[in-house]
Amino acid sequence: MTVHNRPGVLNRITGLFTKRHYNIESITVGHTETEGISRMTFVVNVEDERTAEQITKQLNKQIDVLKVHDITDQAIVARELALIKVAVNPAARQEIYTLIEPFRAAIVDVGKESLVIQVTGEPEKVEALIDLLKSYGIKEVARTGTTAFTRGSQKAAASYKTAFII
Amino acid sequence: MANMKVEEKRKQKMRISGAFMLIEALKAEKVEVIFGYPGGAVLPIYDKLYDSGIFHVLTRHEQGAIHAAEGYARISGKPGVVIATSGPGATNIVTGLTDAMMDSLPLVVFTGQVASGVIGSDAFQEADVVGITMPITKHSYQVRHVQELPKIIKEAFHIATTGRPGPVLIDIPKDMTTQEGEFDYEQPVRLPGYQPTVYPNHLQIRKLVEAVSQAKRPVILAGAGVLHANASQELQQYAEQQKIPVIHTLLGLGGFPADHPLFLGMAGMHGTYTANMALYECDLLINIGARFDDRVTGNLNCFAPKATVAHIDIDPAEIGKNVPTKIPIVSDAKEALKELILQEGRPADTDEWLAQLAEWKKGFPLVYKNEPGTMKPQKLIEMIYELTDGEAIVTTDVGQHQMWTAQYYKFKQPNRWVTSGGLGTMGFGLPAAIGAQLADRQATVVSIVGDGGFQMTLQELSVIQELKLPIKVVIVNNQSLGMVRQWQQLFYEKRYSHSLIPNQPDFVKLAEAYNIKGLRAKTEAEAVRVLQQAFSLHEPVLLDIHVAADENVYPMVAPGKGLHEMVGVKLCEESLQ
Ligand SMILES: Cc1ncc(C[n+]2csc(CCOP(=O)(O)OP(=O)(O)O)c2C)c(N)n1
Ligand SMILES: [Mg+2]
Numbered sequence: 242m243t244v245h246n247r248p249g250v251l252n253r254i255t256g257l258f259t260k261r262h263y264n265i266e267s268i269t270v271g272h273t274e275t276e277g278i279s280r281m282t283f284v285v286n287v288e289d290e291r292t293a294e295q296i297t298k299q300l301n302k303q304i305d306v307l308k309v310h311d312i313t314d315q316a317i318v319a320r321e322l323a324l325i326k327v328a329v330n331p332a333a334r335q336e337i338y339t340l341i342e343p344f345r346a347a348i349v350d351v352g353k354e355s356l357v358i359q360v361t362g363e364p365e366k367v368e369a370l371i372d373l374l375k376s377y378g379i380k381e382v383a384r385t386g387t388t389a390f391t392r393g394s395q396k397a398a399a400s401y402k403t404a405f406i407i
Numbered sequence: 408m409a410n411m412k413v414e415e416k417r418k419q420k421m422r423i424s425g426a427f428m429l430i431e432a433l434k435a436e437k438v439e440v441i442f443g444y445p446g447g448a449v450l451p452i453y454d455k456l457y458d459s460g461i462f463h464v465l466t467r468h469e470q471g472a473i474h475a476a477e478g479y480a481r482i483s484g485k486p487g488v489v490i491a492t493s494g495p496g497a498t499n500i501v502t503g504l505t506d507a508m509m510d511s512l513p514l515v516v517f518t519g520q521v522a523s524g525v526i527g528s529d530a531f532q533e534a535d536v537v538g539i540t541m542p543i544t545k546h547s548y549q550v551r552h553v554q555e556l557p558k559i560i561k562e563a564f565h566i567a568t569t570g571r572p573g574p575v576l577i578d579i580p581k582d583m584t585t586q587e588g589e590f591d592y593e594q595p596v597r598l599p600g601y602q603p604t605v606y607p608n609h610l611q612i613r614k615l616v617e618a619v620s621q622a623k624r625p626v627i628l629a630g631a632g633v634l635h636a637n638a639s640q641e642l643q644q645y646a647e648q649q650k651i652p653v654i655h656t657l658l659g660l661g662g663f664p665a666d667h668p669l670f671l672g673m674a675g676m677h678g679t680y681t682a683n684m685a686l687y688e689c690d691l692l693i694n695i696g697a698r699f700d701d702r703v704t705g706n707l708n709c710f711a712p713k714a715t716v717a718h719i720d721i722d723p724a725e726i727g728k729n730v731p732t733k734i735p736i737v738s739d740a741k742e743a744l745k746e747l748i749l750q751e752g753r754p755a756d757t758d759e760w761l762a763q764l765a766e767w768k769k770g771f772p773l774v775y776k777n778e779p780g781t782m783k784p785q786k787l788i789e790m791i792y793e794l795t796d797g798e799a800i801v802t803t804d805v806g807q808h809q810m811w812t813a814q815y816y817k818f819k820q821p822n823r824w825v826t827s828g829g830l831g832t833m834g835f836g837l838p839a840a841i842g843a844q845l846a847d848r849q850a851t852v853v854s855i856v857g858d859g860g861f862q863m864t865l866q867e868l869s870v871i872q873e874l875k876l877p878i879k880v881v882i883v884n885n886q887s888l889g890m891v892r893q894w895q896q897l898f899y900e901k902r903y904s905h906s907l908i909p910n911q912p913d914f915v916k917l918a919e920a921y922n923i924k925g926l927r928a929k930t931e932a933e934a935v936r937v938l939q940q941a942f943s944l945h946e947p948v949l950l951d952i953h954v955a956a957d958e959n960v961y962p963m964v965a966p967g968k969g970l971h972e973m974v975g976v977k978l979c980e981e982s983l984q
Contacts, residue, residue, distance in 0.1 A: 249538075
């Protein structure tokens with residue numbers, strides 16, 4: 242969804258979610274191509290279509306909200322970035338390099354006892370990598386949350402259980 | 408002439424202080440009255456107010472100010488304007504903001520704030536008012552640059568009064584009222600994120616027309632949206648044209664004449680048998696400007712189980728929120744009704760249905776046991792109704808007396824009824840009556856309040872006396888927090904935990920202390936006498952009317968029950984309780 246970048250706007254939106262008892266899985270916020278307008282992407286777990294519709298309508302009522310799209314049932318490009326700090330001894334490093342390769346992840350920091358891996362992709366992919374790395378001992382994970390666009394062509398609609406609202 | 412225009416322009420572009428801008432903006436908005444209370448952070452505003460010529464009512468508590476503004480808005484249809492100082496002044500209006508938000512009343516509320524430079528430092532009388540009020544306002548602003556002030560005020564009035572009305576708050580740091588800037592109030596409001604839909608979708612209107620022509624048992628549930636849209640006439644015209652009976656929500660009362668043969672009464676927890684059964688049995692439910700509040704619907708699982716639901720509402724988020732809706736019509740109620748009247752369509756064949764409803768109305772009217780000697784609260788309301796020819800402006804608090812008033816004061820006209828519905832705010836009635844009387848100086852205003860609620864805002868008697876407002880304040884004195892007592896009787900084994908308040912002030916002496924005439928009645932005969940006396944006087948009167956303390960409000964849909972499961976429909980049934 243796009244909003245006027247005004248003081249307190251994020252507060253208004255998250256406050257609305259709290260008030261209406263909706264749980265936010267993730268939020269991303271950033272500037273758009275137009276000055277003064279920001280894009281927010283929310284991932285929200287909902288029980289049914291009606292709830293998703295209600296969230297969209299309530300968001301639309303906010304004066305600072307310009308446009309809301311529920312893109313749950315649309316073909317979308319969704320991306321998330323995660324930094325994963327893994328405990329590794331030098332011996333296991335090579336193994337990790339090989340492991341992350343198919344994920345097109347990168348090592349962005351190397352320490353004596355740990356590595357920081359950066360991965361970008363759909364939330365499922367990020368999830369999968371984190372899962373694989375668990376056996377090495379994950380020290381910390383930082384995830385940005387998902388940001389998304391609808392695809393230029395809407396032929397192949399993906400189906401997600403969670404609602405994406407942008 | 409041309410000169411004057413130039414002069415006008417020059418004035419608009421003048422550099423003036425923020426406080427002065429505020430005054431000028433209020434004049435441009437043709438604000439007749441402000442309800443407020445001064446304090447440190449709003450001193451510059453009050454200084455400019457001093458010789459501005461704008462009428463300001465100093466209530467004796469900020470809560471009084473905002474409820475008065477609500478009463479004013481409810482009766483005048485214009486936005487109520489409030490000023491409160493920072494910190495405690497602002498937090499004192501939180502209840503009123505929530506109340507106005509729930510009941511869709513247009514308010515523009517100015518709160519003072521500490522100076523920009525110290526915001527965030529826990530300065531004296533600093534409170535994060537925008538943060539506190541975000542969920543209870545339609546929109547809010549904090550002024551960051553004095554230059555924005557005119558634009559913000561203009562937007563605030565626009566937002567408060569258009570679409571679904573509601574309260575808008577403007578938080579003004581003190582330095583923003585003393586700094587100077589150009590005053591330009593001519594710029595048009597531009598809000599790309601706020602474009603309420605006013606006109607109905609033609610296709611949906613066609614669908615409704617079609618549904619009506621097919622219906623055997625249609626019913627209209629009309630809420631306050633009809634009043635906000637000023638659509639009472641259209642509602643009556645449409646109902647008569649299509650021969651569809653009408654039910655009101657608590658807040659909608661007066662939108663359709665209570666003495667009209669098509670009127671079935673109020674719906675919901677304390678609604679009439681006929682209204683609730685009609686909602687249960689109908690095959691087409693046309694909701695116009697009501698939000699399917701839980702006090703109206705009862706248990707949703709058995710609400711209007713046989714009906715196709717159509718919903719006309721200016722707020723799209725209300726449609727489908729609580730009740731699945733087949734025919735959604737996002738529109739102003741008046742515009743939609745005008746369109747429906749125009750379309751005409753084949754009226755529903757409702758003869759059989761209307762006959763059934765007439766039978767229910769006759770068989771199950773509102774009843775109470777009239778015991779000679781004791782003053783029955785229901786009887787009290789009937790007496791007030793008769794003495795005022797059913798034409799008074801009536802305000803109430805919240806509780807049993809409110810429900811009895813809704814049941815027994817048969818409003819014939821719109822905008823005569825002022826009550827706190829969504830929030831159910833005790834203490835609302837008295838200050839709301841002040842605002843209502845200021846909105847209509849000619850009207851007879853009766854404030855029917857509880858002995859409990861009255862004590863929450865009674866300080867506003869000062870204002871009534873000061874402004875010589877001829878309001879009749881009627882305390883329905885049951886020496887208890889009656890509605891709480893009723894629930895404890897019915898659902899908590901008569902364990903009257905903190906709901907009995909026999910320890911009361913002498914209300915007559917209290918009135919006298921405020922220099923207001925006080926009258927008391929302990930029997931029905933006395934009540935008749937003091938009421939007659941009160942209504943013959945063109946001055947404020949406080950009446951302390953003692954009523955039967957153990958009376959309950961019936962019929963009643965118990966919490967969790969469906970509308971068709973109401974109890975206390977017949978007298979004998981009630982005596983079982
Ligand atoms: C501010 C506030 N506090 C508490 C309540 C809960 N409440 C609802 S009705 C009621 C009793 C009101 O008593 P009274 O004003 O005497 O009216 P009655 O029911 O006796 O007519 C109470 C306490 C409320 N509605 N508002
Ligand atoms: Mg009482």
